Amino acid sequence: MNNIFSDRISDVPKSFIREILKIAVNPDIISFAGGLPNKKLFPVSELQEVTNYVFESSGQEALQYSNTEGFLPLRKIIAERYKEKKGIKILPKNILITNGSQQGLDLLGKIFLNKGDEVILEEPGYLGAIQAFSVYRPFFKTVKLLDSGLNISEFSKVLSSSRPKFIYTVPNFQNPSGISYSDSNRKKISNLIRERELFLIEDDPYGDLRYTGQDKVSFKKLIPEQTILLGSFSKIVAPSFRIGWVVASDQIMDKLIIAKQASDLHTNYISQRILYQYLIDKDIEQHIKKIKDKYNSQRKVMLNSIEKYFPAEVTTTTPEGGMFLWVTLPEEISAMDLFNIAIEKKVAFVPGGPFYINKDDINTLRLNFSCVDEENIEIGIKRLSSAIKMAMN
Numbered sequence: 001m002n003n004i005f006s007d008r009i010s011d012v013p014k015s016f017i018r019e020i021l022k023i024a025v026n027p028d029i030i031s032f033a034g035g036l037p038n039k040k041l042f043p044v045s046e047l048q049e050v051t052n053y054v055f056e057s058s059g060q061e062a063l064q065y066s067n068t069e070g071f072l073p074l075r076k077i078i079a080e081r082y083k084e085k086k087g088i089k090i091l092p093k094n095i096l097i098t099n100g101s102q103q104g105l106d107l108l109g110k111i112f113l114n115k116g117d118e119v120i121l122e123e124p125g126y127l128g129a130i131q132a133f134s135v136y137r138p139f140f141k142t143v144k145l146l147d148s149g150l151n152i153s154e155f156s157k158v159l160s161s162s163r164p165k166f167i168y169t170v171p172n173f174q175n176p177s178g179i180s181y182s183d184s185n186r187k188k189i190s191n192l193i194r195e196r197e198l199f200l201i202e203d204d205p206y207g208d209l210r211y212t213g214q215d216k217v218s219f220k221k222l223i224p225e226q227t228i229l230l231g232s233f234s235k236i237v238a239p240s241f242r243i244g245w246v247v248a249s250d251q252i253m254d255k256l257i258i259a260k261q262a263s264d265l266h267t268n269y270i271s272q273r274i275l276y277q278y279l280i281d282k283d284i285e286q287h288i289k290k291i292k293d294k295y296n297s298q299r300k301v302m303l304n305s306i307e308k309y310f311p312a313e314v315t316t317t318t319p320e321g322g323m324f325l326w327v328t329l330p331e332e333i334s335a336m337d338l339f340n341i342a343i344e345k346k347v348a349f350v351p352g353g354p355f356y357i358n359k360d361d362i363n364t365l366r367l368n369f370s371c372v373d374e375e376n377i378e379i380g381i382k383r384l385s386s387a388i389k390m391a392m393n
Protein backbone atom coordinates (compact mmCIF):
# COMPACT_ATOMS: atom_id res chain seq x y z
CA MET A 1 0.00 0.00 0.00
CA ASN A 2 3.01 2.35 0.26
CA ASN A 3 2.72 3.35 -3.40
CA ILE A 4 -0.68 4.91 -2.71
CA PHE A 5 0.97 7.90 -1.02
CA SER A 6 2.43 10.91 -2.82
CA ASP A 7 6.16 11.15 -3.44
CA ARG A 8 6.30 14.50 -1.69
CA ILE A 9 5.20 13.18 1.71
CA SER A 10 7.93 10.53 1.66
CA ASP A 11 10.55 13.30 1.70
CA VAL A 12 9.20 14.99 4.83
CA PRO A 13 10.91 14.05 8.11
CA LYS A 14 8.86 13.33 11.21
CA SER A 15 9.09 15.91 13.96
CA PHE A 16 11.73 14.23 16.12
CA ILE A 17 10.83 16.65 18.89
CA ARG A 18 7.22 15.43 18.92
CA GLU A 19 8.51 11.86 19.15
CA ILE A 20 10.77 12.81 22.06
CA LEU A 21 7.89 14.44 23.89
CA LYS A 22 6.14 11.06 23.96
CA ILE A 23 9.08 9.75 26.00
CA ALA A 24 9.38 12.86 28.14
CA VAL A 25 5.79 12.72 29.45
CA ASN A 26 7.06 10.47 32.25
CA PRO A 27 6.68 12.73 35.33
CA ASP A 28 10.02 11.49 36.68
CA ILE A 29 11.85 12.86 33.66
CA ILE A 30 13.02 16.48 33.70
CA SER A 31 12.54 17.54 30.10
CA PHE A 32 14.54 20.26 28.38
CA ALA A 33 13.27 18.87 25.06
CA GLY A 34 10.13 20.88 24.36
CA GLY A 35 9.97 24.32 22.82
CA LEU A 36 6.99 25.19 24.95
CA PRO A 37 6.13 28.44 26.71
CA ASN A 38 5.66 28.16 30.46
CA LYS A 39 1.97 27.40 30.98
CA LYS A 40 2.04 28.98 34.44
CA LEU A 41 2.44 32.36 32.72
CA PHE A 42 -0.60 32.15 30.44
CA PRO A 43 -3.01 35.06 31.17
CA VAL A 44 -5.89 32.69 31.91
CA SER A 45 -8.19 34.98 33.91
CA GLU A 46 -7.69 37.91 31.52
CA LEU A 47 -8.43 35.74 28.50
CA GLN A 48 -11.50 34.31 30.19
CA GLU A 49 -12.75 37.83 30.88
CA VAL A 50 -12.29 39.09 27.33
CA THR A 51 -13.72 35.86 25.89
CA ASN A 52 -16.91 36.42 27.88
CA TYR A 53 -17.06 39.98 26.59
CA VAL A 54 -16.65 38.88 22.95
CA PHE A 55 -19.48 36.37 23.27
CA GLU A 56 -21.73 38.82 25.10
CA SER A 57 -21.11 41.78 22.79
CA SER A 58 -20.72 40.14 19.37
CA GLY A 59 -21.05 36.37 19.73
CA GLN A 60 -23.13 35.78 16.62
CA GLU A 61 -20.75 37.74 14.41
CA ALA A 62 -17.64 36.22 15.99
CA LEU A 63 -18.87 32.68 15.29
CA GLN A 64 -19.42 33.33 11.56
CA TYR A 65 -17.08 32.76 8.61
CA SER A 66 -14.68 35.64 8.01
CA ASN A 67 -12.34 37.03 5.36
CA THR A 68 -9.11 35.28 4.39
CA GLU A 69 -6.77 38.15 5.28
CA GLY A 70 -7.77 38.18 8.95
CA PHE A 71 -9.61 40.48 11.36
CA LEU A 72 -8.67 44.00 10.23
CA PRO A 73 -8.50 45.59 13.73
CA LEU A 74 -6.05 42.83 14.78
CA ARG A 75 -3.90 43.46 11.70
CA LYS A 76 -3.90 47.18 12.53
CA ILE A 77 -2.59 46.43 16.04
CA ILE A 78 0.20 44.25 14.60
CA ALA A 79 1.13 47.08 12.23
CA GLU A 80 1.16 49.57 15.13
CA ARG A 81 3.43 47.31 17.21
CA TYR A 82 5.93 47.10 14.32
CA LYS A 83 6.03 50.89 14.14
CA GLU A 84 6.35 51.41 17.90
CA LYS A 85 8.82 48.64 18.67
CA LYS A 86 10.92 48.39 15.50
CA GLY A 87 10.35 51.65 13.67
CA ILE A 88 8.98 49.81 10.63
CA LYS A 89 6.01 51.15 8.71
CA ILE A 90 3.74 48.33 7.58
CA LEU A 91 0.24 48.63 6.17
CA PRO A 92 -2.48 46.27 7.49
CA LYS A 93 -3.21 45.17 3.91
CA ASN A 94 0.26 43.64 3.82
CA ILE A 95 -0.43 41.43 6.84
CA LEU A 96 -2.03 37.99 6.52
CA ILE A 97 -3.22 36.27 9.72
CA THR A 98 -2.20 32.61 9.61
CA ASN A 99 -2.81 29.46 11.61
CA GLY A 100 0.42 29.94 13.55
CA SER A 101 3.61 31.05 11.84
CA GLN A 102 4.03 27.39 10.83
CA GLN A 103 1.24 27.86 8.29
CA GLY A 104 3.08 30.92 7.04
CA LEU A 105 6.06 28.69 6.23
CA ASP A 106 3.82 26.22 4.41
CA LEU A 107 2.12 28.95 2.37
CA LEU A 108 5.47 30.47 1.39
CA GLY A 109 6.70 27.06 0.29
CA LYS A 110 3.49 26.58 -1.68
CA ILE A 111 3.76 29.85 -3.62
CA PHE A 112 7.53 29.86 -4.25
CA LEU A 113 8.83 26.32 -4.56
CA ASN A 114 8.86 23.84 -7.41
CA LYS A 115 10.58 20.49 -7.08
CA GLY A 116 14.35 20.99 -7.16
CA ASP A 117 14.30 24.73 -6.43
CA GLU A 118 17.07 25.85 -4.10
CA VAL A 119 16.46 27.19 -0.60
CA ILE A 120 19.11 28.46 1.81
CA LEU A 121 18.82 27.41 5.45
CA GLU A 122 20.84 28.17 8.55
CA GLU A 123 22.91 25.28 9.94
CA PRO A 124 21.67 24.25 12.42
CA GLY A 125 18.17 25.25 11.27
CA TYR A 126 14.64 25.32 12.60
CA LEU A 127 13.07 21.87 12.31
CA GLY A 128 9.59 23.28 11.62
CA ALA A 129 10.91 25.10 8.54
CA ILE A 130 12.76 22.02 7.31
CA GLN A 131 9.51 20.05 7.61
CA ALA A 132 7.32 22.70 5.99
CA PHE A 133 9.57 23.29 2.99
CA SER A 134 10.41 19.59 2.50
CA VAL A 135 6.84 18.98 1.34
CA TYR A 136 7.68 20.94 -1.84
CA ARG A 137 10.84 18.89 -2.47
CA PRO A 138 13.42 21.68 -2.78
CA PHE A 139 17.20 21.32 -2.72
CA PHE A 140 18.47 22.73 0.58
CA LYS A 141 21.72 24.69 0.69
CA THR A 142 23.00 25.29 4.22
CA VAL A 143 25.17 28.02 5.72
CA LYS A 144 26.81 27.54 9.11
CA LEU A 145 25.87 29.79 12.00
CA LEU A 146 28.62 31.52 13.96
CA ASP A 147 28.17 33.38 17.26
CA SER A 148 27.54 36.59 15.28
CA GLY A 149 25.19 35.10 12.67
CA LEU A 150 25.64 33.54 9.25
CA ASN A 151 29.14 32.64 8.08
CA ILE A 152 29.43 35.41 5.48
CA SER A 153 32.16 33.69 3.47
CA GLU A 154 30.04 30.52 3.17
CA PHE A 155 26.94 32.53 2.36
CA SER A 156 28.73 34.38 -0.43
CA LYS A 157 29.98 31.10 -1.93
CA VAL A 158 26.50 29.55 -1.81
CA LEU A 159 25.05 32.58 -3.57
CA SER A 160 27.76 32.44 -6.24
CA SER A 161 27.15 28.77 -7.00
CA SER A 162 23.36 28.59 -6.88
CA ARG A 163 20.11 30.42 -7.62
CA PRO A 164 17.98 30.08 -4.48
CA LYS A 165 14.39 31.32 -4.32
CA PHE A 166 14.83 32.50 -0.74
CA ILE A 167 16.86 32.25 2.43
CA TYR A 168 15.06 31.37 5.67
CA THR A 169 16.40 32.94 8.87
CA VAL A 170 15.56 33.23 12.58
CA PRO A 171 17.90 36.13 13.36
CA ASN A 172 16.74 36.81 16.93
CA PHE A 173 17.48 34.10 19.53
CA GLN A 174 17.53 31.44 16.85
CA ASN A 175 15.87 28.08 17.27
CA PRO A 176 17.76 25.85 17.99
CA SER A 177 21.02 27.67 18.76
CA GLY A 178 19.80 30.72 20.72
CA ILE A 179 22.23 33.00 18.87
CA SER A 180 21.31 36.43 17.44
CA TYR A 181 22.75 37.98 14.30
CA SER A 182 24.81 41.08 15.01
CA ASP A 183 23.92 44.33 13.23
CA SER A 184 27.15 44.06 11.25
CA ASN A 185 26.28 40.53 10.15
CA ARG A 186 22.79 41.62 9.07
CA LYS A 187 24.19 44.47 7.00
CA LYS A 188 26.66 42.17 5.24
CA ILE A 189 23.89 39.67 4.47
CA SER A 190 21.68 42.49 3.17
CA ASN A 191 24.41 43.81 0.91
CA LEU A 192 24.83 40.39 -0.69
CA ILE A 193 21.09 39.86 -1.13
CA ARG A 194 20.48 43.35 -2.51
CA GLU A 195 22.47 42.43 -5.61
CA ARG A 196 20.28 39.41 -6.42
CA GLU A 197 16.73 38.35 -7.18
CA LEU A 198 16.29 36.69 -3.82
CA PHE A 199 13.94 36.97 -0.83
CA LEU A 200 14.87 36.74 2.83
CA ILE A 201 12.32 35.29 5.26
CA GLU A 202 12.79 36.83 8.71
CA ASP A 203 11.00 34.57 11.19
CA ASP A 204 10.77 36.33 14.55
CA PRO A 205 8.70 34.37 17.09
CA TYR A 206 11.02 35.24 19.97
CA GLY A 207 11.84 38.88 19.21
CA ASP A 208 9.88 40.27 22.19
CA LEU A 209 11.76 37.98 24.58
CA ARG A 210 15.04 39.87 24.96
CA TYR A 211 16.66 39.71 28.42
CA THR A 212 20.05 41.35 27.87
CA GLY A 213 21.77 43.44 25.20
CA GLN A 214 20.29 45.78 22.62
CA ASP A 215 17.66 45.17 19.94
CA LYS A 216 19.10 44.56 16.49
CA VAL A 217 17.99 46.09 13.21
CA SER A 218 15.34 44.17 11.26
CA PHE A 219 16.09 43.02 7.74
CA LYS A 220 12.82 44.74 6.85
CA LYS A 221 14.59 48.06 7.42
CA LEU A 222 17.74 47.04 5.55
CA ILE A 223 16.20 45.37 2.47
CA PRO A 224 12.46 46.14 2.75
CA GLU A 225 11.46 44.99 -0.75
CA GLN A 226 13.19 41.64 -0.36
CA THR A 227 12.17 40.79 3.22
CA ILE A 228 9.17 38.70 4.22
CA LEU A 229 8.34 38.81 7.93
CA LEU A 230 6.79 36.06 10.04
CA GLY A 231 5.43 36.66 13.54
CA SER A 232 3.40 34.91 16.20
CA PHE A 233 1.48 35.47 19.43
CA SER A 234 2.22 31.92 20.57
CA LYS A 235 5.22 32.84 22.72
CA ILE A 236 3.77 36.01 24.27
CA VAL A 237 0.07 35.19 24.77
CA ALA A 238 -1.01 31.58 24.14
CA PRO A 239 0.09 28.98 21.57
CA SER A 240 -3.27 27.18 21.39
CA PHE A 241 -4.84 30.20 19.65
CA ARG A 242 -2.55 29.44 16.69
CA ILE A 243 -2.42 33.10 15.68
CA GLY A 244 0.56 34.03 13.54
CA TRP A 245 1.05 36.29 10.55
CA VAL A 246 3.01 36.98 7.39
CA VAL A 247 4.08 40.45 6.24
CA ALA A 248 4.70 40.63 2.50
CA SER A 249 4.50 42.93 -0.51
CA ASP A 250 1.27 43.31 -2.49
CA GLN A 251 2.42 40.91 -5.21
CA ILE A 252 3.39 38.17 -2.76
CA MET A 253 0.31 38.81 -0.60
CA ASP A 254 -2.00 38.16 -3.56
CA LYS A 255 -0.45 34.70 -4.01
CA LEU A 256 -0.49 33.97 -0.26
CA ILE A 257 -4.21 34.78 -0.05
CA ILE A 258 -4.98 32.38 -2.92
CA ALA A 259 -2.88 29.66 -1.26
CA LYS A 260 -4.58 30.20 2.09
CA GLN A 261 -8.05 30.12 0.56
CA ALA A 262 -7.16 26.75 -0.92
CA SER A 263 -5.87 25.58 2.44
CA ASP A 264 -8.41 26.65 5.08
CA LEU A 265 -10.35 29.76 3.90
CA HIS A 266 -9.34 31.75 6.99
CA THR A 267 -7.69 31.46 10.40
CA ASN A 268 -9.84 30.70 13.46
CA TYR A 269 -11.98 33.84 13.68
CA ILE A 270 -13.16 33.55 17.28
CA SER A 271 -9.51 33.30 18.42
CA GLN A 272 -8.69 36.44 16.43
CA ARG A 273 -11.55 38.33 18.07
CA ILE A 274 -10.60 37.17 21.58
CA LEU A 275 -6.93 38.02 21.02
CA TYR A 276 -7.82 41.45 19.67
CA GLN A 277 -10.00 42.14 22.72
CA TYR A 278 -7.16 41.06 24.99
CA LEU A 279 -4.73 43.40 23.24
CA ILE A 280 -7.00 46.45 23.55
CA ASP A 281 -8.28 45.76 27.08
CA LYS A 282 -5.14 44.44 28.79
CA ASP A 283 -1.51 45.52 29.04
CA ILE A 284 0.40 43.17 26.74
CA GLU A 285 3.71 44.89 27.47
CA GLN A 286 3.31 44.29 31.21
CA HIS A 287 2.52 40.66 30.48
CA ILE A 288 5.61 40.34 28.27
CA LYS A 289 7.72 41.83 31.08
CA LYS A 290 6.39 39.13 33.43
CA ILE A 291 7.38 36.44 30.93
CA LYS A 292 10.80 37.97 30.38
CA ASP A 293 11.57 38.23 34.10
CA LYS A 294 10.70 34.55 34.62
CA TYR A 295 12.52 33.22 31.56
CA ASN A 296 15.59 35.30 32.31
CA SER A 297 15.71 33.82 35.81
CA GLN A 298 15.45 30.32 34.35
CA ARG A 299 18.07 31.12 31.71
CA LYS A 300 20.53 32.31 34.37
CA VAL A 301 20.01 29.20 36.48
CA MET A 302 20.64 26.97 33.46
CA LEU A 303 23.80 28.82 32.44
CA ASN A 304 25.11 28.86 36.02
CA SER A 305 24.32 25.16 36.45
CA ILE A 306 26.08 24.32 33.19
CA GLU A 307 29.15 26.23 34.35
CA LYS A 308 29.01 24.44 37.69
CA TYR A 309 28.45 20.86 36.53
CA PHE A 310 29.37 20.35 32.85
CA PRO A 311 32.86 19.11 31.88
CA ALA A 312 35.15 21.85 30.59
CA GLU A 313 35.26 20.22 27.13
CA VAL A 314 31.55 21.00 26.61
CA THR A 315 30.66 24.44 25.23
CA THR A 316 27.34 26.31 25.06
CA THR A 317 25.88 29.42 23.50
CA THR A 318 24.82 32.29 25.76
CA PRO A 319 21.49 33.51 24.41
CA GLU A 320 20.42 37.10 25.07
CA GLY A 321 16.76 36.07 24.82
CA GLY A 322 14.36 33.46 23.53
CA MET A 323 13.90 29.97 24.94
CA PHE A 324 16.91 27.86 23.93
CA LEU A 325 20.62 27.34 24.21
CA TRP A 326 22.89 25.09 22.18
CA VAL A 327 25.41 22.61 23.55
CA THR A 328 28.44 21.31 21.66
CA LEU A 329 29.96 18.08 22.96
CA PRO A 330 33.47 16.76 22.26
CA GLU A 331 33.61 15.58 18.62
CA GLU A 332 33.73 11.89 19.49
CA ILE A 333 30.45 12.02 21.49
CA SER A 334 27.19 11.27 19.68
CA ALA A 335 24.28 13.35 20.99
CA MET A 336 21.91 10.49 20.13
CA ASP A 337 23.95 8.03 22.20
CA LEU A 338 23.99 10.61 24.99
CA PHE A 339 20.20 10.95 24.73
CA ASN A 340 19.74 7.26 25.51
CA ILE A 341 21.99 7.53 28.56
CA ALA A 342 20.24 10.72 29.68
CA ILE A 343 16.78 9.14 29.53
CA GLU A 344 18.05 6.43 31.89
CA LYS A 345 19.10 9.25 34.22
CA LYS A 346 15.63 10.84 33.91
CA VAL A 347 16.52 13.91 31.86
CA ALA A 348 15.62 14.70 28.22
CA PHE A 349 16.89 17.05 25.52
CA VAL A 350 16.77 17.27 21.73
CA PRO A 351 19.80 15.77 19.95
CA GLY A 352 21.11 18.07 17.24
CA GLY A 353 20.64 15.74 14.27
CA PRO A 354 17.12 16.83 13.22
CA PHE A 355 18.32 20.44 12.86
CA TYR A 356 20.77 19.51 10.08
CA ILE A 357 20.26 18.44 6.47
CA ASN A 358 21.62 14.96 5.65
CA LYS A 359 23.94 14.75 8.64
CA ASP A 360 24.03 11.98 11.21
CA ASP A 361 25.90 11.29 14.43
CA ILE A 362 25.94 14.95 15.43
CA ASN A 363 27.71 16.09 18.62
CA THR A 364 25.32 18.98 19.39
CA LEU A 365 22.04 19.27 21.29
CA ARG A 366 19.34 21.78 22.19
CA LEU A 367 18.18 22.67 25.69
CA ASN A 368 14.98 24.59 26.48
CA PHE A 369 14.91 26.64 29.69
CA SER A 370 11.42 28.20 29.52
CA CYS A 371 9.37 25.21 30.63
CA VAL A 372 11.21 23.94 33.73
CA ASP A 373 11.31 25.72 37.09
CA GLU A 374 14.62 26.89 38.52
CA GLU A 375 15.04 24.10 41.09
CA ASN A 376 14.46 21.37 38.52
CA ILE A 377 16.72 23.08 36.00
CA GLU A 378 19.68 22.64 38.33
CA ILE A 379 18.71 19.04 39.13
CA GLY A 380 18.25 18.27 35.42
CA ILE A 381 21.57 19.84 34.40
CA LYS A 382 23.32 17.86 37.14
CA ARG A 383 21.75 14.65 35.77
CA LEU A 384 22.73 15.61 32.21
CA SER A 385 26.29 16.33 33.34
CA SER A 386 26.48 12.85 34.84
CA ALA A 387 25.26 11.38 31.54
CA ILE A 388 27.86 13.40 29.57
CA LYS A 389 30.67 12.16 31.82
CA MET A 390 29.49 8.58 31.29
CA ALA A 391 29.48 9.09 27.51
CA MET A 392 32.98 10.55 27.62
CA ASN A 393 34.43 7.59 29.53
